[in-house]
Amino acid sequence: MLATDPGASIASIAAEAGVDRRTVYRRFASREELLTAIYEARLTAVEQAIEDARLREAPVAVALHRYVENVIAVNRAWPVDLTRMLTDDAIRQRRDVSVREVDSFLRRATDEGLLRRDQPEGWASALLPQLMHLVSRQMPELSPGQAADVVVDTLLHGIGTS
Numbered sequence: 001m002l003a004t005d006p007g008a009s010i011a012s013i014a015a016e017a018g019v020d021r022r023t024v025y026r027r028f029a030s031r032e033e034l035l036t037a038i039y040e041a042r043l044t045a046v047e048q049a050i051e052d053a054r055l056r057e058a059p060v061a062v063a064l065h066r067y068v069e070n071v072i073a074v075n076r077a078w079p080v081d082l083t084r085m086l087t088d089d090a091i092r093q094r095r096d097v098s099v100r101e102v103d104s105f106l107r108r109a110t111d112e113g114l115l116r117r118d119q120p121e122g123w124a125s126a127l128l129p130q131l132m133h134l135v136s137r138q139m140p141e142l143s144p145g146q147a148a149d150v151v152v153d154t155l156l157h158g159i160g161t162s
């Protein structure tokens with residue numbers, strides 16, 4: 001609901017969840033507190049997706065597909081307004097740690113020859129999240145694995161060496 005209506009009220013969120021708004025207020029003192037909890041849950045899911053992908057130790061192609069599949073599942077489970085989410089300094093700092101981890105992995109992918117070296121610095125880091133976001137929203141009929149196939153194929157054939 002918050003992905004389609006970031007300004008949704010606590011009352012409408014509660015109604016969508018099938019609970020009384022007092023139930024929501026018992027757990028969250030304010031709308032901002034609720035949003036922070038949602039953003040933190042999404043970040044925890046992303047951190048788990050990165051950990052499960054084993055970006056540092058798994059073969060690059062395997063880790064890339066696993067990471068993309070995991071993040072697509074997170075995007076679908078937690079479809080929040082990322083721009084709004086990142087206005088919170090603590091949330092943004094925590095997210096930046098994950099971004100650095102993925103950037104490091106993409107440098108590894110380039111060093112190991114999976115991605116082309118002749119692309120502008122940071123291009124893969126800018127492109128990959130956009131592809132994952134696009135397929136998450138525009139192709140809901142695809143399973144996360146199928147959607148990951150599309151993203152990885154697009155990434156590798158667009159800036160890959162193969």
